[in-house]
Amino acid sequence: MLVLLAAALMLVALGCADDSSSDEPSEPDTVDAASADTAPATTATAPPTSPTEVIVDVRVTQIPGDPRESTVSALREGMTAPLLPEPLVSPLDVLSGGPPPDGIPSIDAPEFERATDVGFLQPQEAVVTLTLNGDARAYPVQVLLWHEIVNDTVGGEPVTITYCPLCNTAIGYYRQLGDRIFDFGTSGRLYNSALVMYDRQTESLWAHYTGQAIAGALTGSQLELIPMATVAFETFLDEHPNGLVMTRPGGFGRSYGTNPYVNYDTPNGSPTFFGGTPDDRLPPQTRVLVIRHSGASIAVQLDTLSSDGVLPLNLGGTTVVALHLPGTATPIQNQQVAFGRDVGATGVFDPNVDGQALTFTRMPDAASSSGPGAFTDDQTGSTWSILGRALDGPLAGAQLQLIEHIDTFWFAAAAYDPEIELHP
Numbered sequence: 225m226l227v228l229l230a231a232a233l234m235l236v237a238l239g240c241a242d243d244s245s246s247d248e249p250s251e252p253d254t255v256d257a258a259s260a261d262t263a264p265a266t267t268a269t270a271p272p273t274s275p276t277e278v279i280v281d282v283r284v285t286q287i288p289g290d291p292r293e294s295t296v297s298a299l300r301e302g303m304t305a306p307l308l309p310e311p312l313v314s315p316l317d318v319l320s321g322g323p324p325p326d327g328i329p330s331i332d333a334p335e336f337e338r339a340t341d342v343g344f345l346q347p348q349e350a351v352v353t354l355t356l357n358g359d360a361r362a363y364p365v366q367v368l369l370w371h372e373i374v375n376d377t378v379g380g381e382p383v384t385i386t387y388c389p390l391c392n393t394a395i396g397y398y399r400q401l402g403d404r405i406f407d408f409g410t411s412g413r414l415y416n417s418a419l420v421m422y423d424r425q426t427e428s429l430w431a432h433y434t435g436q437a438i439a440g441a442l443t444g445s446q447l448e449l450i451p452m453a454t455v456a457f458e459t460f461l462d463e464h465p466n467g468l469v470m471t472r473p474g475g476f477g478r479s480y481g482t483n484p485y486v487n488y489d490t491p492n493g494s495p496t497f498f499g500g501t502p503d504d505r506l507p508p509q510t511r512v513l514v515i516r517h518s519g520a521s522i523a524v525q526l527d528t529l530s531s532d533g534v535l536p537l538n539l540g541g542t543t544v545v546a547l548h549l550p551g552t553a554t555p556i557q558n559q560q561v562a563f564g565r566d567v568g569a570t571g572v573f574d575p576n577v578d579g580q581a582l583t584f585t586r587m588p589d590a591a592s593s594s595g596p597g598a599f600t601d602d603q604t605g606s607t608w609s610i611l612g613r614a615l616d617g618p619l620a621g622a623q624l625q626l627i628e629h630i631d632t633f634w635f636a637a638a639a640y641d642p643e644i645e646l647h648p
Contacts, residue, residue, distance in 0.1 A: 282335075313438050350455070353452060417636065420432065524647040529570065533590075585602060
């Protein structure tokens with residue numbers, strides 16, 4: 225706990241630091257309201273994606289957020305300010321994490337380089353990856369630790385990539401609602417020990433874990449989740465050598481590559497800034513894989529999935545397959561991000577290809593360090609990566625449909641979904 229308090233104080237200090245300060249040589253290189261917007265809650269619609277990979281210019285043209293709207297600010301005037309809808313959660317449960325709004329600065333103009341040109345990442349380091357409309361991206365967790373939000377444009381779509389170290393969760397969202405484009409910052413607050421975001425257009429408050437506006441003019445609105453995966457950098461490099469990797473931003477004075485949450489990734493640890501009562505079915509900081517599909521949700525202990533390698537599951541009458549591949553380091557254990565213990569990477573997919581249901585086997589001694597082809601299907605003998613792509617064999621080039629899943633801690637999974645099923 226002392227380490228976490230020290231980390232919080234350090235983040236406050238850094239948040240108040242002059243952004244013009246330069247990084248160390250070893251660390252290469254974000255209105256008063258008149259009336260409330262009472263429009264009904266809306267849900268973003270996800271655009272279609274294509275499995276065909278394209279080569280994208282490293283100089284990404286960003287889709288900016290819309291101008292500030294004339295709404296009452298839940299961020300600055302309070303969750304229960306006059307003219308605002310009733311918040312979805314009690315303001316007493318939304319706690320200050322230490323830094324002020326934007327004290328942990330979002331990255332609003334990310335810069336990228338080709339995966340083959342990256343020199344600041346270790347092979348086993350965790351990166352958050354997604355592919356939209358053939359545009360493959362990776363966001364190093366060593367950077368997300370210090371910024372938590374990246375407002376970006378991927379495959380021509382406005383997106384927000386979020387990461388909360390306190391609940392060990394990386395989630396991406398489309399940042400468009402109807403014809404409105406949003407961008408997000410950190411509010412400095414936490415709900416169930418998870419990041420609370422705010423949008424810069426209405427200054428409503430949003431729960432990072434669910435993508436729902438919990439207070440403000442947009443209360444009840446829901447962002448559309450983008451299925452992503454957290455994998456070792458070498459996995460992304462092997463599969464997407466021409467993909468784009470976000471670089472370390474300059475001008476923030478952050479110690480990228482180091483972890484301010486040393487020894488936080490401990491199953492029997494106590495989640496900080498958590499006001500609820502942890503679900504006693506598991507120790508609070510047990511790593512779990514949460515899968516949400518067909519109206520059902522289930523949590524699988526990472527140790528169980530790691531042991532099995534491949535785990536078919538039935539959710540809402542639909543079969544999905546969860547995969548685990550060793551070789552990815554946890555970023556929130558060791559002082560050096562790259563050298564945390566091996567927790568591996570997960571993937572969850574629809575196992576059907578062209579109407580054929582596939583069953584999978586993890587190859588003996590499979591790991592990121594031995595290359596991305598770590599699974600075989602029993603029907604054709606094709607080899608598959610943890611990212612769900614067939615790399616060799618009769619189905620080479622096929623891409624499994626990615627299913628919504630979240631790597632997180634048990635206390636967060638149960639707090640946000642008390643009725644979640646726990647896999648035996």
